[in-house]
Amino acid sequence: MSKYKKQHGFTLIEIMISVIIFAIISVISYRIITSLINTKQIAGGAQEKWGNLSLVNSNMGTSWNRAIPLVVRDGNGAILPALQGKPNLSSNYDSQLELTLSGYIGDDVYGTTPPKRVGYRFNQGSLYLVTWPVLNRVLTTVPQIDLLMDNVQSFSALYLYPDKQWHDSWPPEGGDPTVLPRAVKLQYQLKSGESVERVKEL
Numbered sequence: 599m600s601k602y603k604k605q606h607g608f609t610l611i612e613i614m615i616s617v618i619i620f621a622i623i624s625v626i627s628y629r630i631i632t633s634l635i636n637t638k639q640i641a642g643g644a645q646e647k648w649g650n651l652s653l654v655n656s657n658m659g660t661s662w663n664r665a666i667p668l669v670v671r672d673g674n675g676a677i678l679p680a681l682q683g684k685p686n687l688s689s690n691y692d693s694q695l696e697l698t699l700s701g702y703i704g705d706d707v708y709g710t711t712p713p714k715r716v717g718y719r720f721n722q723g724s725l726y727l728v729t730w731p732v733l734n735r736v737l738t739t740v741p742q743i744d745l746l747m748d749n750v751q752s753f754s755a756l757y758l759y760p761d762k763q764w765h766d767s768w769p770p771e772g773g774d775p776t777v778l779p780r781a782v783k784l785q786y787q788l789k790s791g792e793s794v795e796r797v798k799e800l
Contacts, residue, residue: 693717720753
């Protein structure tokens with residue numbers, strides 16, 4: 599009987615095979631984890647995008663339902679139409695679409711609140727809600743500006759005239775500033791490529 603005990607252990611080939619198997623498992627695991635992370639990011643981005651679209655649509659729908667033919671005055675005392683639409687901005691607090699909303703009387707949620715003036719402002723790829731603290735402004739009146747949605751490629755509003763034609767401004771030249779258009783068509787395109795169009799009769 600040999601005086602030496604038999605040695606037990608791994609051969610070089612066994613170690614190499616183990617390393618290769620471990621490397622393969624690591625690569626597969628990395629790819630699976632990376633795929634899960636990417637899927638989560640894509641799903642999160644899509645959820646945020648459609649959530650923002652839902653917020654915008656809900657906000658605008660509420661505005662149309664509450665639009666009233668009430669004119670206001672700007673900081674210089676000039677009359678602003680009940681609904682004013684124009685394709686271009688002319689000041690820091692300007693909006694492409696601005697309108698007067700009715701207030702509430704004894705509402706369960708809002709209580710009793712006066713009418714207010716709001717605007718929808720598109721600037722540098724973002725859509726904002728502009729809320730004025732008073733109807734008739736003075737030179738120092740400053741609105742509250744809240745981001746509704748970013749990553750917007752384009753935004754436009756069209757107004758249905760009495761001749762049943764769509765125009766990019768309201769009211770018609772020389773028209774009654776208290777009159778609301780028959781309908782408003784909102785069109786906006788996201789930078790991701792989706793296009794949205796909403797038509798609301800007033």
